[in-house]
Amino acid sequence: SIMPPLACYQTERFNGSHKHHIFFGSNRKNSEKFGLFVYLRPELHNMSDKGVHFNKEFDLYLKRLGQRAAMDFYGWSIDEFISIFGKNYL
Numbered sequence: 001s002i003m004p005p006l007a008c009y010q011t012e013r014f015n016g017s018h019k020h021h022i023f024f025g026s027n028r029k030n031s032e033k034f035g036l037f038v039y040l041r042p043e044l045h046n047m048s049d050k051g052v053h054f055n056k057e058f059d060l061y062l063k064r065l066g067q068r069a070a071m072d073f074y075g076w077s078i079d080e081f082i083s084i085f086g087k088n089y090l
Contacts, residue, residue, distance in 0.1 A: 020037060
């Protein structure tokens with residue numbers, strides 16, 4: 001089964017939010033496959049300097065959150081996570 005998506009971490013809503021793949025680029029398909037995406041208000045996605053695409057600290061926060069959630073949900077070790085996503089973010 002796929003991990004359920006997380007609603008906007010501030011508003012806890014999906015409506016009007018943008019879908020953000022936590023692990024993007026070459027890992028976008030794996031993010032989709034394993035449900036590792038969150039919904040963010042537009043300004044927290046890519047519509048302001050606070051957005052995850054422009055804020056490295058926020059991006060790392062979401063990657064750590066996503067890795068922990070995936071490891072808990074799927075029962076993966078750090079090595080298993082790395083074998084899929086290529087890096088440890090914890």
